[in-house]
Amino acid sequence: xxxxxxxxxxxxxxxxxxxxxxxxxxxxxxxxxxxxxxxxxxxxxxxxxxxxxxxxxxxxxxxxxxxxxxxxxxxxxxxxxxxxxxxxxxxxxxxxxxxxxxxxxxxxxxxxxxxxxxxxxxxxxxxxxxxxxxxxxxxxxxxxxxxxxxxxxxxxxxxxxxxxxxxxxxxxxxxxxxxxxxxxxxxxxxxxxxxxxxxxxxxxxxxxxxxxxxxxxxxxxxxxxxxxxxxxxxxxxxxxxxxxxxxxxxxxxxxxxxxxxxxxxxxxxxxxxxxxxxxxxxxxxxxxxxxxxxxxxxxxxxxxxxxxxxxxxxxxxxxxxxxxxxxxxxx
Numbered sequence: 001x002x003x004x005x006x007x008x009x010x011x012x013x014x015x016x017x018x019x020x021x022x023x024x025x026x027x028x029x030x031x032x033x034x035x036x037x038x039x040x041x042x043x044x045x046x047x048x049x050x051x052x053x054x055x056x057x058x059x060x061x062x063x064x065x066x067x068x069x070x071x072x073x074x075x076x077x078x079x080x081x082x083x084x085x086x087x088x089x090x091x092x093x094x095x096x097x098x099x100x101x102x103x104x105x106x107x108x109x110x111x112x113x114x115x116x117x118x119x120x121x122x123x124x125x126x127x128x129x130x131x132x133x134x135x136x137x138x139x140x141x142x143x144x145x146x147x148x149x150x151x152x153x154x155x156x157x158x159x160x161x162x163x164x165x166x167x168x169x170x171x172x173x174x175x176x177x178x179x180x181x182x183x184x185x186x187x188x189x190x191x192x193x194x195x196x197x198x199x200x201x202x203x204x205x206x207x208x209x210x211x212x213x214x215x216x217x218x219x220x221x222x223x224x225x226x227x228x229x230x231x232x233x234x235x236x237x238x239x240x241x242x243x244x245x246x247x248x249x250x251x252x253x254x255x256x257x258x259x260x261x262x263x264x265x266x267x268x269x270x271x272x273x274x275x276x277x278x279x280x281x282x283x284x285x286x287x288x289x290x291x292x293x294x295x296x297x298x299x300x301x302x303x304x305x306x307x308x309x310x311x312x313x314x315x316x317x318x319x320x321x322x323x324x325x326x327x328x329x330x331x
Contacts, residue, residue, distance in 0.1 A: 002292035003299040004285065006040060008243050008266045009133045009169035009194045011106045013040035015285050016300060017256060020247055020268035021046050021110045021137065021173075028098050033278040035103040038285055040266060042105060046112035046137045047092045047122075089122050093129040106132040108171075113138050113158050120158060124165045133169040135197060136162060152184060156191050163192045171195030171243065176228055185236055195243030196236075197268065198229050220271035225249035230262050234318045237263020237308035251275075253287020260288075263305035 004015035019025055019034045019042045026045035034042055092109070099107050109131040111123065123134060138155050155172065163170055172193050178184045185196050206215045226249025233246050246264040250256060251272040259267045272280060297303050305311060309318045 002289045002297060004040075004288060004292075006266060006300055008041065008245070009108075009171055011041065011132055011169065013106065013266065014038065015040045015288070016260060016264070016266040017281060017284055017288075018043060018108075018245065018266045018268045019273065019281075020270040021135065022270040022274070024270065024273055026095070028095065028102065030278070031099055032102055034273075034281065035105050037278045037281040039105055039278075039281050041108055041132075042099075042103075043108045043110050043135050043268065044092075044095065046110040047088060048112040089125065093125060096126065096129040096131050100130040108133045108135050110135040110137050110173075111162075120161050121165060123162045127166045127168050131168060133171065133194075134162065134166060135171045135173055137173045137200065152178065152187075155184075156187065159188065159191055159193055169194035171197055171245065173197035173200050173245075173247070175200045176232065181232060182236065182239075186240060189240050189242045193242055195245060195265070196240075197245040197247050198232050198236075199248055201225075201248045220274055221249050221251075222271075223249055223251045223255065226251075226255055226259075230258060231318050233259060233264045234262035234308045234312070237305045238310040253284040253291070256284055256288050257291050260300060260304050261307040263308035263310075265304075 006013045006016040008016070008018070015038065017038075017040050019031075019039045021043040023045060024030055024034075025042055031042050031044075096107060096109060107130070109126045111120070111126075111134065113120065113136055126134060136158060138158060155174070159170065159172055170193060172188050172195070174184070174188075174196065176199050188196055201221060207213070208215045226246075229246050229248050233244055236244060243265040244263060245266050245268055246259040246262075247268040250259065250267045250269050256267050269281075269284070272284075276283075292298075292300075292303075295303070309315045312318070
């Protein structure tokens with residue numbers, strides 16, 4: 001049997017398949033099942049800064065409406081703000097502590113950050129609860145037509161503030177929306193990131209033409225969504241030393257092999273587990289094992305990055321965006 005052992009963020013995983021942050025990773029019972037079915041690691045559902053801020057605002061508005069805030073200097077605001085934050089964090093810390101007692105695979109906590117607010121100090125308490133690593137899930141849509149420099153600076157600031165507070169490994173989950181993505185990834189490495197997750201999947205809008213209203217597109221990913229991740233994993237592999245996690249569109253064992261050949265350290269899976277359940281992890285790892293044995297590979301590092309841009313016989317294939325030549329023979 002092939003050895004699928006993988007090093008990710010300095011942690012030892014039994015295989016490179018990580019259960020990505022989602023609604024599936026917010027329950028002890030479900031995560032225990034992922035562990036039983038051989039997942040390499042789990043990324044907990046993100047604790048959302050934005051959600052906490054919105055809840056605090058709602059509570060404050062309700063307090064004002066009920067006459068609970070008597071002056072502009074009232075301590076009600078501080079009390080509500082601290083209470084909500086503490087409640088959310090306590091639930092999260094309890095989840096980590098219980099998981100560390102019940103599972104063997106590494107537990108990676110996740111913070112969904114939208115600012116470099118002081119609440120990132122929570123990261124230290126997450127480390128103390130027993131998390132093996134921390135994933136900063138940062139998505140800042142570049143709405144500002146003046147440029148995205150401020151967004152990039154904020155991401156670096158969030159990373160630096162968290163790294164200053166914790167000693168566990170920290171990865172950054174980002175979107176592809178940068179004018180120079182390669183530069184951003186290299187800058188994240190320079191500023192201390194132990195890994196980068198490519199890419200953040202977010203809610204996408206759609207339009208119902210019958211109801212004439214804005215709706216949401218498919219929540220779950222499709223296999224075809226993997227293409228952009230594959231491109232950038234291959235481009236950055238062997239050009240940075242940090243860990244590269246491939247996320248979005250990994251739906252089967254074949255996709256896992258493709259990402260590893262491109263140079264991914266690990267892959268993150270969520271939608272496929274929503275569709276097929278935790279037992280599907282066994283099918284995925286079996287495919288990778290059987291493929292490795294058929295090709296004569298004993299361990300993953302023998303082929304990881306074998307088809308990355310840096311080592312490919314056709315490196316231009318990962319940069320080419322024009323596709324007309326592929327369709328020139330179609331009548």
